[in-house]
Amino acid sequence: MSGPTPELPLVVLDALMPTAQRLVLDRRGSMVWEVESHRGRYAVKLGYPIEATSEWPAQPWTALAPAREGAVLHRLGSDQIAYGEWERGTWNIQPWHEGPDLYRLWEPCRAEGSSVEPHSSVALGCVEALAGLHSKGWAHGDVQPAHFIIGLERTHLIDLALARGGHVPEGYDFPFRGCLVHYEAPEIARSVLASGEAEPTQAADVYALGASLLISATGWRAVEYPDDASRRVQRKAIVDGHRRPVTVPGELGRLIDAMLSPAPEERPTIYDVGKALI
Numbered sequence: 001m002s003g004p005t006p007e008l009p010l011v012v013l014d015a016l017m018p019t020a021q022r023l024v025l026d027r028r029g030s031m032v033w034e035v036e037s038h039r040g041r042y043a044v045k046l047g048y049p050i051e052a053t054s055e056w057p058a059q060p061w062t063a064l065a066p067a068r069e070g071a072v073l074h075r076l077g078s079d080q081i082a083y084g085e086w087e088r089g090t091w092n093i094q095p096w097h098e099g100p101d102l103y104r105l106w107e108p109c110r111a112e113g114s115s116v117e118p119h120s121s122v123a124l125g126c127v128e129a130l131a132g133l134h135s136k137g138w139a140h141g142d143v144q145p146a147h148f149i150i151g152l153e154r155t156h157l158i159d160l161a162l163a164r165g166g167h168v169p170e171g172y173d174f175p176f177r178g179c180l181v182h183y184e185a186p187e188i189a190r191s192v193l194a195s196g197e198a199e200p201t202q203a204a205d206v207y208a209l210g211a212s213l214l215i216s217a218t219g220w221r222a223v224e225y226p227d228d229a230s231r232r233v234q235r236k237a238i239v240d241g242h243r244r245p246v247t248v249p250g251e252l253g254r255l256i257d258a259m260l261s262p263a264p265e266e267r268p269t270i271y272d273v274g275k276a277l278i
């Protein structure tokens with residue numbers, strides 16, 4: 001869909017006084033900008049409602065996601081966070097994290113005939129980022145390879161718009177309706193199929209990290225279903241347990257297999273995973 005070239009709202013321009021800016025993406029009710037200013041480099045996220053089409057119903061909650069994420073980041077004690085409202089929804093400002101995401105970093109492991117093995121140290125960085133959140137009593141709810149940014153000094157876990165664990169202002173809150181289905185634990189998929197909603201948990205985050213490590217290292221989804229399967233069919237395959245064998249070698253492979261256990265109580269905690277990788 002084409003339209004006018006997107007611009008940053010005035011409130012954000014006033015807050016950051018950008019010296020340079022670049023639109024990173026604009027999809028599904030969410031825009032992300034990389035903004036350079038005298039105070040440093042920031043990610044600016046803008047949310048707007050998704051209108052109904054013949055294929056999907058309207059999704060007004062995408063407009064609230066940046067403010068919800070801003071409130072969560074604030075609650076977690078992150079520095080340099082701001083959030084508020086613009087004409088079409090809400091926005092947030094957060095520090096920009098430089099680096100490739102997990103999926104991109106492990107591209108060489110997935111190349112045809114490749115003998116490059118996924119590094120445990122990279123997996124450990126992702127585990128530490130998620131453990132940092134869990135140790136504060138939160139669940140992320142949307143763990144996926146694109147949400148781990150592998151920096152030079154540490155790995156950052158981004159996109160906290162769906163996280164649960166503390167107070168979120170009522171006006172910016174909305175129910176959890178599942179995440180990217182490839183990373184949904186069976187209990188989440190089952191609940192979304194039954195009621196349209198689910199409760200994000202730390203055990204479901206561990207499953208999602210297992211699925212993220214697997215797909216990034218091998219290119220395979222944790223559960224088998226056709227590429228063009230509807231979300232309902234994908235969720236049914238997850239609930240019915242059509243698991244693929246984990247082909248990652250060594251201790252990392254064994255851990256991924258345990259993280260993908262269908263029963264949440266059989267999965268290791270994120271701290272168990274961290275200890276096993278050190």
Ligand SMILES: Nc1ncnc2c1ncn2[C@@H]1O[C@H](COP(=O)(O)OP(=O)(O)O)[C@@H](O)[C@H]1O
Nearest residue numbers: 024030032043094095096097098146147158159
């Ligand atoms: N703080 C950040 N630092 C660097 N890149 C970011 C940051 N926040 C978002 N991005 C980039 O924008 C993409 C989308 O951001 P995300 O927070 O996942 O928003 P959403 O999925 O809600 O659109 C990320 O995959 C990443 O490439």
Ligand SMILES: [Mg+2]
Nearest residue numbers: 142146147159
């Ligand atoms: Mg995201």
